Amino acid sequence: MKANPAWPRRVWRRRGPFGKLVLLLVLALVPAGVFVAGAFAVTYLNSKTSNVGELAFDNPVAVPPVLEPRVDADGRKHFDLRLQTGRSELLPGRSTETWGVNGAYLGPTIRARTGDDVTMHVRNDLPEASSLHWHGMRLPAKMDGGPHQEVAPGATWSPHWTVKQPAASLWYHPHPHGKTAKHVYRGVSGMFLVDDAESDGLELPDEYGVDDIPLVIQDKKFTEDGELASGNESILDESVSGETGILGDTILVNGTHDPHFQASRTLTRLRVLNGSPARIYNLGFDDGRSFRVIGTDSGLLPAPQERERVVVSPGERVELLVRLEPGESPVLRSFPGGVGAGFPQDRLSGGDDTFDLIQLRAPTTLEPSQDIPEKLAEGERLTAPPDARVREFKLGGTSRINGERMDMARIDEVVPAGAIEVWEVRGGGNPHSFHIHDVAFRILDIDGEPPPAWLAGRKDTVYLPPGKRVRLVVEFGTDVDPEVPYMYHCHLLYHEDNGMMGQFVIVEPGREDEVPRTLDMDGHHHGHG
Numbered sequence: 001m002k003a004n005p006a007w008p009r010r011v012w013r014r015r016g017p018f019g020k021l022v023l024l025l026v027l028a029l030v031p032a033g034v035f036v037a038g039a040f041a042v043t044y045l046n047s048k049t050s051n052v053g054e055l056a057f058d059n060p061v062a063v064p065p066v067l068e069p070r071v072d073a074d075g076r077k078h079f080d081l082r083l084q085t086g087r088s089e090l091l092p093g094r095s096t097e098t099w100g101v102n103g104a105y106l107g108p109t110i111r112a113r114t115g116d117d118v119t120m121h122v123r124n125d126l127p128e129a130s131s132l133h134w135h136g137m138r139l140p141a142k143m144d145g146g147p148h149q150e151v152a153p154g155a156t157w158s159p160h161w162t163v164k165q166p167a168a169s170l171w172y173h174p175h176p177h178g179k180t181a182k183h184v185y186r187g188v189s190g191m192f193l194v195d196d197a198e199s200d201g202l203e204l205p206d207e208y209g210v211d212d213i214p215l216v217i218q219d220k221k222f223t224e225d226g227e228l229a230s231g232n233e234s235i236l237d238e239s240v241s242g243e244t245g246i247l248g249d250t251i252l253v254n255g256t257h258d259p260h261f262q263a264s265r266t267l268t269r270l271r272v273l274n275g276s277p278a279r280i281y282n283l284g285f286d287d288g289r290s291f292r293v294i295g296t297d298s299g300l301l302p303a304p305q306e307r308e309r310v311v312v313s314p315g316e317r318v319e320l321l322v323r324l325e326p327g328e329s330p331v332l333r334s335f336p337g338g339v340g341a342g343f344p345q346d347r348l349s350g351g352d353d354t355f356d357l358i359q360l361r362a363p364t365t366l367e368p369s370q371d372i373p374e375k376l377a378e379g380e381r382l383t384a385p386p387d388a389r390v391r392e393f394k395l396g397g398t399s400r401i402n403g404e405r406m407d408m409a410r411i412d413e414v415v416p417a418g419a420i421e422v423w424e425v426r427g428g429g430n431p432h433s434f435h436i437h438d439v440a441f442r443i444l445d446i447d448g449e450p451p452p453a454w455l456a457g458r459k460d461t462v463y464l465p466p467g468k469r470v471r472l473v474v475e476f477g478t479d480v481d482p483e484v485p486y487m488y489h490c491h492l493l494y495h496e497d498n499g500m501m502g503q504f505v506i507v508e509p510g511r512e513d514e515v516p517r518t519l520d521m522d523g524h525h526h527g528h529g
Contacts, residue, residue: 054356059259067108078118083101083122083125088104088187099188100188104187107172110192114163118163131147131149131157132172142481169295173275178497184277199300218255244431245277261358266368270319280339281338282335284309289308313463327364339351341430393502409518416507417506418477425462437487481505482516486503488502
């Protein structure tokens, strides 16, 4: 159709004063709209990242040492942990300011058994208050290491408890109110492995560092001089981090860049922890081989499950058994997909990225491993009684649960000790990872569909795709304390720090209505001497 040069003049003459003003505004906004669309297109195109083909897998992956406890006359195990600053060579030839536990970056692996009495002596030599939260551990609320148990610089905190849960791959990390992302990103994290008699009796790879390997996967951004980009409060700035939190373009495994693991046996057990603040990994191997999933967050599965992909969101753990033939060298990769957010959120949340994580190398001769057991944990399956209490949680934006931002003085939920409840958690427009302290839960369904078998075991953290509803049957502990709360929150740490967290207390059954919903904050949120 031919353009009519008289059209603008006719339209202008037919408008009254108000119409002329509207037309001027529309014409002024057209270039702005073009600019915004162009800026979005540039952002979208530049948001896709890959390191495939860039790595040589030159570096043997560091395996965190197991921390040996001191054992007192009563048989209690004492673990000494020091939060500290330091410098690390995370990139070749570059020195980076980092934080760690008993070292400059990351922390040792803590190992204990069901029934052990343990005491953690946590000394904070960081320049600001922090804490250590025992993620996935069932223990009294005042020992939990959440935001109510912050440790002042120069102070020591000594929580103690009895381990009373089945074998699992847990972890520990800081949980200071509003600064968890910063402290985890700088490097304060470690594995906490629990063993029990049942796991002892299974013929699974269990020689730590040989065929039983922790893999703490983290993404980082580095400045040109090798420092961590956004390693300070700007990690919480959306202009830096986006709506999910910071997404790095460099992967570290156990603090090692460009890593490989030298296998010596036909089966290798990988205890994978997503220790990233925001990135979601869609794990598989570059050659398409399958592997067996034998456990998730809070314990072993009833039976191994064969998979080619598993999605692991921040805070989640998954245990994989990988079979190697002599001379093979498959690469564990994070593939595009898995976020499930659709356009454009998938791209902006890292869901279109591809990252090679670590190469597994098999020599020409491998020591044979035992066959994979057909059955694993016989533990009692979590089921909800017909009259189970149902609680609903809606995660909104980047900062709210059920319309509320976190308030340290507010008790959001009161739960009777030993209760088994159904929690219905619905996501908003962003990806979320939902974690509940002190509990084990089982996924009943995801948007009405049963979870895949590899996700049907005991968990404490669950990925929540945008707009999806996840129903959980939740088993609560019996450590009663109406004055000290546990947390539930999004484990995309930017969201947690921004207010997407709530609090619950556990009380004697029948006394739920007697509990004040406002805490006396004297004695809370302070350091310990």
